[in-house]
Amino acid sequence: MVVLMWYLRMLIQTFYSVGLFRAWSWVDLDVSTVVYPRPIPAGPVGTTPSTNDDGDVLVSDGIQDFYGLREYQNADSPKHIAWKSYARTDELLTKQYAAYADRRVWLTWDSLPGLDREARLSHLCYWCVQLSKTNDEYGLRIPGVEIEPGRGQAHRDKVLKELSLFEVGAVTGFQIPGNSLAWLLAAQVAVIAPHAAGLRLPVGVILLCVCCGLWRIMVYQGRCSYLGRWAKVFIVFGGIVGVGFGYRTFMGLDPWVGLLVTAFALKLLEMHNKRDAYVVILLGYFVALTEFLYEQSIPYTYYMLLVVTMITAALIGLNQTRSHLKPVVTFKLASVLLLQSIPLMIVLFLLFPRLAPLWTVPLNSSIARTGVTDVLSMGNIAQLTQDDSLAFRATFEGGVPSTEKLYWRVLVLSAFDDNTWERPDRAYYRREKKGDPYFLTPNEAEPSWAKGIERQGEKTRYSIIMEPTNQRWMFTLTMPEPINDEGVGMLRDYYFVSFQEVSKKFRYEVTSDLKYRMDSELDLYWRSYNTLLPQDKNPRARELAAGLRAQSESDAAYVAAVLRMLSEQEFIYTLKPPALGENTIDDFLLETRAGFCEHFASSFAFLMRAAGVPARVVVGYQGGEYNPIGDYVAVRQFDAHAWTEVWLEGIGWMRVDPTAIVAPDRIDGGLELAVAGENTFLSDVILWWLKYGKTLWLTEIRLQLSAIAHYWDSWVVGYTPDMQVSILSRYLGDVDRKKIGMIMLSTFFSLLAVIGFLVLRKKATTPLSAVDKEYLKFCQMLSKLGLARNLGEGPIDYA
Structure with a gap:
């Protein structure tokens, strides 16, 4: 039996002292042992003809080199008779042919026909041992291996080792090295952790991954064996069913990622050979890639680089040598390989003809995202004030408009039902004019309602x-x-x-007219629709509206009267308003008088409609934080805001923000300043930068990090094909994909040439022994004392 033992695994156990209990442990010794085939005596080794005139003479009829003449024998072939000699001497002679026998002996696989593999290996091993004893020169030729003839102990060990390792995988199976398994399991934990932490994996999938990892460890330690075929079929079927139950569907991004993670974990149970280990490592790379479908920030990128380094360390450990048995050494080598690839990676990123990145593929995900919604009720936006996540960044060409002009329009809610504002159904828009396009796009005919836009200047891009x-x-x-x-x-x-859900970072450019007029003429249908109110709700608010309208000469005067009421009476802007009853508008306007922006916007729109003035609620964001380092405005979720639009004859839809009347600090200074007196700003967030905004050095660090993230999103995540062509055209003139490809290839191979030159130029150095190092230190010390050693002077002469 040919055996290759990479690790010597020993079971140590004891029943000491009374024999009732057993204490045991597996011990892995860091040794490798090669067991040679058993020598079995065989016949003499055959000789091989040689074309060189060296060695013993080998006479044979099958050789074509003429050697001499001999007396004719009755069995000789007539074609070998020397007829010319017979004509001269009348004596029959036979031609002889011969060659020199090679003194070098070849041990060949084909010289032992009819024997099985083990028998051939044993006979070859016997010949190797015997020829070594006689100090003959011999070589080895077996399938896949050829060793030139030689002699000596080192040559003998080399031949015996090749005989021992011949098709060793067919005999002993495959045992993944412990170094590679350790990095592979560590990488599995690291690559699955973000999916688990982000609640993107069902609990069953996470438990399956843990169980597969533990089982693989026990298989390596020899405590468990590989699972049988039907056991694996059952587990695979259970894993697939578990993914389906966990996500309630197999369609969508999350179930697909869950299936990939499940396959990655289950493949650990089937690593019977090196090819299986390669498949697991490749699956690890793919699972690491899926993280960028959800997040492309700088911290995640660095984390995934660490994960990729760990997977690469597992790949190196799979093909390890004696110098890479230590995990730290393997990880260091993987890090060096990835660092060396950075120049080529940058060239490919900048110049390779761009395809849409993986994270730009529109895939549905079940992960909930925060932000404004298309349903507004009392308290919706107030919940967002405790959310510090980024909503978007805006970079202006020229100066940034003043804060009171930064009303970021997101949704218009004109359908009011009791206490909730919603978007109207698409059918309501269809009733305006048959055949009118629902959307205004650059490539389609302009709908009739677009003519109601009057742009009056103050453009900003x-x-x-x-x-x-x-x-x-x-x-x-x-x-x-x-x-x-x-x-x-x-x-x-x-x-x-957007015609598709925004499931990734989305970059677009807009031009807006901050001075405008829209729908200066509104038909009867839309006037009536924007004055609809539910019956038998909020009667006291209706009476209040009727009284104020009776005192006003026009709709514009009525709007001013309501705003004056909000300003003169003690309304309070707060993030923690008291609860309201069934008639929310009545309770807010006449009882609590404390609320957030949605309270003021909803109540103001109700009062307008109650008096017959068309009104609607607009939700979006207001303001934002200007970053002077990156020259952009960062808008976060707590900047969410609601305001109203009222329609006045001859003016059209006009923005009216009742919150600006009650709490002007909210518009001028932001949410933190508006609620500074009640300490409710990000009260649910324990640690965050903005809570320590008065600390200048912390603010500087926060703005620097935010600017770096902005540049990353702009130039790396948002590096689209159009941006690539635009940037290259700026420096290289007019370019197309063919020219970009040629530039990429020339740069790529130029870098390869430089790297090859540096590698070839580097001279191999022999590491100094500890004695030599101490001797050189001693010479340097004597040199400082004026006893310098001459160039090439040896220790004895120096002494």
Whole structure:
């Protein structure tokens, strides 16, 4: 039996002292042992003809080199008779042919026909031992291996080792090295952790991964054996069913990732050979890649680089040598390999003809995202004030508009039902005019309602990088111009939506007119629709509206009267308003008089409609934090805001923000300043930068990190094919994909040539022994004392 033992595993156990209990442990010794085949005597080794005139003479009829003549024998072939000699001497002679026999002996696989593999190995091993004893020169030829003839102890050990390792995998099976298994399991934990922490994996999948990892460890330690075929079929079937039950579906991004993670874990139970180990490692790379479907920030990128380094360390450990048995050494080598690939990676990233990145593929995900919704009720936006996550960043061309002009329009809610504002159904828009396009896009005919937009100047151009929301609406300042993008369009209420859910960072450019007029003429249908109110609700608010309207000469005067009431009476802006009863508008206006922006916007729109003035609620964001380092405005979820739009004859829809009357600090200074007296700003967040905004050095660090993240999103995550062509055209003139490919290939191979030159130029150095190092230190010390050693002077002469 040919055996290769990479690790010597020993079971140590004891029943000491009374024999009732057994204490045991497996011990892995860091040794490797090669067991040679058993020598079995065989016949003499055959000789091989040689073309060199060296060695013993080998006479044979099958050789074509003439050697001499001999007397004719009756059995000789007539064609070998020397007839010319017979004509001269009348004596029959026979031609002889011969060659020199090679003194070097070849031990060949084919010289032992009819024997099985083990018998051939044993006979070859016997010949090797015998020829070594006689100090003959011999070589080895077996399938896949050829060793040139030689002699000596080292040559003998080399031949015996090759005989021992011949097709060793067919005999002993495969045992993954412990170093590789350790890194592979560590990488599995690291690559699955973000999915588990993000609640993207069902509990059953996480438990399955843990069980598979523990089982693989016990298989390596020899405590358990590989699972049988039917056991594996049952576990695979259970894993697939568990993914289906966990996600309630097999369609979508999350179930697909869950299935990939499940396959990655289950493959650990089937690593019978090196090929299986390669498959597990490749699956690890793919699972690591799926993390970028959810997050592309700098911290996650660094984390995934660490994970990829760990997987690469497992790959190196799988092909380890004696110098890579230590995990730290393997990890260091993997890190060096990845660092060396950075120049080529940068060239490929910048110049390789761009395809859409993986994270730009529109895939549905069940992960909930925060942000404004298309349903507004008392308390909705107040919940967002405790959310510090980023909503979007806006970069302006030219100066940033003043804060009171930064009303980021997201949704228009004109359907009111009791206590809730919602978007109207699409059918209501269809009733305006048959055949009118639902969206305003650059490539389609302009709908009739778009003629109601009057742009009066103060244009501002800006770009938006919005975070994933898993919704369709987008963020713009009023009044936006149509965006030159086939994937977006403007709705009847003058806000933009994407035709696909925004499940990734989305960058777009917009031009808005901050001075505008919209729908200066409104037909009867829309006037009546925007004055609808539910019957038999909030009667006291209706009476209040009727009284104020009776005292006002016009709709504009009525609007001013309601705003004056909000200003003169003791209304309070707070993030923790008291609870309201069934008639929420009545309770807020006449009882509690404390609320957030949605309370004021909803109540103001109700009072307008109660007096017959068309009104609607707009939700979005207001303000934002200007970052002077990155020159952009960062808008976070706690900047969410609600305001109203009222329609006045000859003016059209006009923005009216009742919150600005009650709490002007909210518009001028932001939410933190508006609620500074009650200490409710991010009260649910224990640690966050903005809570320590008065500390200048912390603020500086926060702005620096935020600017770096903005540059990352702009130039790395948002490096689209259009951006690539634009940047390269700026420096290289007009370029197309063919020219980009040629530049990429030339740069790529130039870098390879430089790297090859540096590698070849580097001279191999022999490490000094500890004695030599101490001797050189001693010479340096004597040199400082004036006793310098001459160049090439040996220790004896130096002494």
